[in-house]
Amino acid sequence: MSINAYRKTTVAAETPQQMEQRALSEAIVRLRTAQDQGLKGPPLVAALEFNRELWRLLANDCLGKGNGLPAALRAAIVSIALWVQRHSSDVAAGRESVSDLIDVNQEIARGLAAQSTLRAA
Template sequence: MTLSSYDAVIEDGGQEARGREREALNHGINLLRQLQSGQLAPPEDTEALLFVRRLWTFFVQDLSSERNGLSEKLRADLISIGLWVIKEADRVRQEKSTDVAELLGINIIIRDALA
């Protein structure tokens, strides 16, 4: 395998990974929209928030890895966002907040940035 073919495989792998991340974020966004509109009854409402929490926990763990190819500054910024999302999802789940609009908005912004 030549160096240029290796680079192409790496780039394709990154694009595939971003595609999977977009799909996961889309699923979380759809769940948050259903939650916001009152379409989810217990325990589905809790499961929706737990999905978003687990997704962002995975993202934070990946961003914390030295093997992550993003710049240190961008990784730190995304980790901060991720920690906020996790805490806010917990606040909504614990009924300390009822507004999911900000959670929804942040997830949409991050998803759109992966395009």
């Protein structure tokens, strides 16, 4: 079996929470890489855009019909997504730290991991 087939099987077996956690982890890696490279140029732009798009998708999912999350949680996720959009612009302009974006992603990923652990138990 090729590695790509294995990856496809692994991804197909993931829960939505696991997919979100994996995407947040990818955003964290990209943001840290941009930070390590001096927060400039293409690595920064690409990392910020990946993170922005991730949060756009999360917010759109929360705004869509059929989302089973409680209304207060959906509203909080949309609020965080709006903050991510604004803060990312400030990071790109050099007015804010990328560490705040990393911290938010880490906290949400930890929460998703804890939720997955509780469901598995």
